[in-house]
Amino acid sequence: MNADDVTYLPEAPAHDPEIEEINAEAFGPGRFVRAAYHIREGGPHERQLSFVAMHDGAVVASVRMTRVAAGEGRALMLGPLAVKPAYKNIGIGRRLVKMALETAGQAGAGAVILVGDEPYYGPLGFKRIPRGQISMPRPVDLARLLAVEIKPGTVALLSGMVDHEDRLKVPA
Numbered sequence: 001m002n003a004d005d006v007t008y009l010p011e012a013p014a015h016d017p018e019i020e021e022i023n024a025e026a027f028g029p030g031r032f033v034r035a036a037y038h039i040r041e042g043g044p045h046e047r048q049l050s051f052v053a054m055h056d057g058a059v060v061a062s063v064r065m066t067r068v069a070a071g072e073g074r075a076l077m078l079g080p081l082a083v084k085p086a087y088k089n090i091g092i093g094r095r096l097v098k099m100a101l102e103t104a105g106q107a108g109a110g111a112v113i114l115v116g117d118e119p120y121y122g123p124l125g126f127k128r129i130p131r132g133q134i135s136m137p138r139p140v141d142l143a144r145l146l147a148v149e150i151k152p153g154t155v156a157l158l159s160g161m162v163d164h165e166d167r168l169k170v171p172a
């Protein structure tokens, strides 16, 4: 597999079935009980900030972004990020994260958070969120709560339970 043959596109509704398949293969049925999954169930993700990698007309990897809130703080949550097994280790995951971060910044986001492996996300700019500052709706290893701060001071505003931003909206 040549990484140069892979192209990157903003996500579109037509990609949904393939993205679902890739996530099912990457995370298995356990994905439905994850904290991040529960948060994402609270509303839509941001398609214009989410990306797919394509090869030979098929989706081979995906990253999604979702608006979240925690106390007074607002951020985007990155995930799921998944790459088809045959396409791993050629830089697609890192490229998708970089695209998502860059686009988030251009869209005015102050921070991007995620639940993930520090050894993978650290080199991409993510740092641990101080223990106890935020909590998740399902148990997570607190060392896996990471953030990239785009606008200084944004991460410090995040406090308490993280949820989809739409869950905080009061119906008119």
Ligand SMILES: CC(C)(COP(=O)(O)OP(=O)(O)OC[C@H]1O[C@@H](n2cnc3c(N)ncnc32)[C@H](O)[C@@H]1OP(=O)(O)O)[C@@H](O)C(=O)NCCC(=O)NCCS
Pocket: 026, 027, 081, 082, 083, 084, 087, 088, 089, 090, 091, 092, 093, 094, 095, 115, 116, 117, 119, 120
């Ligand atoms: C994790 C994942 C997205 C990485 O995508 P990828 O396109 O294969 O990764 P890249 O090619 O950008 O980077 C590969 C490098 O990351 C490393 N890496 C991969 N997963 C890692 C992890 N969980 N922790 C630390 N390093 C990791 C690889 O060993 C490789 O290192 P090298 O460059 O020193 O050889 C992909 O393996 C995947 O879909 N995994 C299953 C789903 C998942 O775990 N998603 C992340 C949820 S937080």
